[in-house]
Amino acid sequence: MENQDWIYTDIVKDHFLNPRNFLMGDEKNFDYNAVGTVGNPICGDQMKMYLKIKNDTIVDLRWKTYGCASAIASTSALSELAKGKTLDDALKIDAKMIDDYLGNLPKHKFHCSVLGHEALAAAISAYRQK
Ligand code: FES
Numbered sequence: 001m002e003n004q005d006w007i008y009t010d011i012v013k014d015h016f017l018n019p020r021n022f023l024m025g026d027e028k029n030f031d032y033n034a035v036g037t038v039g040n041p042i043c044g045d046q047m048k049m050y051l052k053i054k055n056d057t058i059v060d061l062r063w064k065t066y067g068c069a070s071a072i073a074s075t076s077a078l079s080e081l082a083k084g085k086t087l088d089d090a091l092k093i094d095a096k097m098i099d100d101y102l103g104n105l106p107k108h109k110f111h112c113s114v115l116g117h118e119a120l121a122a123a124i125s126a127y128r129q130k
Pocket of ligand 1: 040043044045067068069070071111112115
């Protein structure tokens with residue numbers, strides 16, 4: 001009964017508390033060749049995505065954000081889904097795939113779940129314009 005008001009699934013909580021591929025420390029310590037930054041127009045939070053791309057494939061990535069728990073959990077899930085994918089396949093990862101991976105986010109937090117993907121798309125776009 002005491003946790004009845006807690007609206008996040010255990011998977012969401014795990015990714016929030018132990019975010020995968022989160023950029024720890026200075027970005028100079030991660031060997032990336034593409035970067036994308038986006039802001040969330042609804043809440044003003046920001047997300048930055050760093051990609052290591054080789055042969056048109058995301059071989060590694062890191063990210064950091066000022067976003068909330070949902071943004072952190074969603075981007076953690078996205079990072080797991082995107083690693084090893086071609087750029088075209090990574091761009092196909094959508095909010096539903098992330099939602100399914102996490103076992104459903106609260107509906108009113110949907111705007112947070114797209115932040116990571118928008119940063120990923122921005123990084124890929126910047127890479128392709130080089
Ligand atoms: S409230 Fe800003 S990213 Fe969730």
